[in-house]
Amino acid sequence: MNDNNYYHIYSDGGRADIPFxxxxxxxxxxxxxxxxxxSTGSSVLAVEVNDTHLHSVIFSPDGEKTRREIxxxxxxxxxxxGRKNDLGEGLFLSCDLMGSREDVMTxxxxxxxxxxxxxxxxxxxxxxxxxxxxxxxxxNIRRGKPLHQISYRKQFSLxxxxxxxxxxxxxDDRGLILPSSYVDYHxxxxxxxxxxxxLAFLYVRKEDEQQMKQQFNKRYLDNRSIDDLRKxxxxxxxxxxxxxxxxxxxxxxxxxxxxxxRANEASKSESLAKAxxxxxxxxxxxx
Numbered sequence: 001m002n003d004n005n006y007y008h009i010y011s012d013g014g015r016a017d018i019p020f021x022x023x024x025x026x027x028x029x030x031x032x033x034x035x036x037x038x039s040t041g042s043s044v045l046a047v048e049v050n051d052t053h054l055h056s057v058i059f060s061p062d063g064e065k066t067r068r069e070i071x072x073x074x075x076x077x078x079x080x081x082g083r084k085n086d087l088g089e090g091l092f093l094s095c096d097l098m099g100s101r102e103d104v105m106t107x108x109x110x111x112x113x114x115x116x117x118x119x120x121x122x123x124x125x126x127x128x129x130x131x132x133x134x135x136x137x138x139x140n141i142r143r144g145k146p147l148h149q150i151s152y153r154k155q156f157s158l159x160x161x162x163x164x165x166x167x168x169x170x171x172d173d174r175g176l177i178l179p180s181s182y183v184d185y186h187x188x189x190x191x192x193x194x195x196x197x198x199l200a201f202l203y204v205r206k207e208d209e210q211q212m213k214q215q216f217n218k219r220y221l222d223n224r225s226i227d228d229l230r231k232x233x234x235x236x237x238x239x240x241x242x243x244x245x246x247x248x249x250x251x252x253x254x255x256x257x258x259x260x261x262r263a264n265e266a267s268k269s270e271s272l273a274k275a276x277x278x279x280x281x282x283x284x285x286x287x
Contacts, residue, residue, distance in 0.1 A: 006045075006098040007063030008107045009033075009070060011053040020049050026128045027176045028077050028160070029054055034169075034182045035161050036069035043184040045104075046111040048129035050118050054093075055111040057104065059187065067095040077160075092228070105191055109201045127176075133185040135195045141180045144170035229266055229275035236260065245276065257283060 020026045029049045033056050037044045042060035060066050071093050078084055098104050112134075115126040124132040133141060147155055148167035156162065158175040169181035192198040230245070236256050237245040245253065253276040260266040266275075273283040 004097070005059050005061065005063075006104045007058050007060055007066070008055070008096040008098060008111075009058060009063065009067045009093055010055040010096075010111075011093050019052060020054070021051055023174065025077075027174055029074060030128060030179075031159055031175075031177050032070050032073040032077075034177045034179075035159065035163060035165065036066055036073060038165060038182065039163055040066045040069055042066050043187060044179075044182055045184055045188050046108045046130055047179065047183065048111050048114050048123075048126070050115060050128070055107075055114055057108050057111055059184065063095050063097060067093050073160075101191065105201055108188060108191070109198075113202065130179045130183050130185070133180055133183055134188055134192075135198060136185075142172075142178060143180070144172040144176075144178045146170050226271050226274050229260070229272055232260060232265055233257070233276050250278070253277060254283075 020029050026049045030047065033044060033047045033054070036042075037056075037058055037060070040060060040062060042058045042063075044056060044058055046055070046057040048055050056070075058066055098107065112123050112130060115121060115123055115129060119126065123129060131142060146167065147165060147169050150158070150171070155165070158171060159165070159177070165177075166181070170178045172178060189198075192201065233253075233256050234245045236259060237243065237248050237252065240256065240259075241248055241252050243252075245256070248256070257266070257272055257276045257278070260272065261268060266272045268284060270280040273280040276283075
């Protein structure tokens with residue numbers, strides 16, 4: 001196993017930065033993961049979209065490139081539909097490089113069963129995930145219409161891309177690229193080796209799952225860009241002190257940073273320090 005090629009690309013479930021409230025939005029998000037991964041030479045191992053966020057595990061030569069492409073497609077989707085305001089503060093995806101086989105397996109399972117936090121459905125019955133692909137008989141895998149039976153004009157209308165996709169990929173009547181077309185479930189089966197091991201990982205203790213969620217949230221906050229954090233800080237400074245952030249005193253800027261941390265908009269990171277024109281050492285020492 002090459003530990004340097006597995007990535008977890010996700011948004012934070014504790015925020016509504018990416019709203020997928022309709023079936024159409026979920027279809028576009030699922031298809032975006034498929035198309036972006038194909039365009040960057042990546043393999044999707046797991047994917048799931050919920051009302052407010054998404055998770056995917058990919059095997060890729062460049063996970064960050066795939067993350068940017070998914071984010072670009074999703075942003076464009078909402079802007080083109082005149083729904084830019086639905087993005088709230090903007091759209092942000094995290095990309096974690098995974099360092100061990102166990103970590104990869106754990107995040108695949110976390111992604112697979114994420115729907116259980118929000119819906120009364122088992123993962124293999126959830127439409128916006130991998131379904132029953134893992135350790136399933138081929139005859140039981142859901143099938144659709146192959147792209148080679150659909151005109152290119154119709155393909156563009158359904159999938160919103162000029163990229164020539166594999167023509168053996170299949171879509172259903174709603175325009176969803178079926179996960180069986182692009183999810184490398186055989187790769188996943190090789191990681192787990194046996195159904196018994198897969199089922200053992202499927203059981204995740206509540207405290208372990210909560211710890212993972214906190215880890216993802218921290219990663220999400222740590223990776224917010226300086227520009228994004230500064231925009232938030234400027235807005236808070238204007239409301240709170242009636243002045244530009246650059247003109248605020250050190251104490252006032254510290255107050256802004258502290259408010260952002262308490263509001264779960266930022267973590268005690270170097271990015272936050274730079275956003276409020278401080279060094280990280282000063283931020284940690286003074287807070």
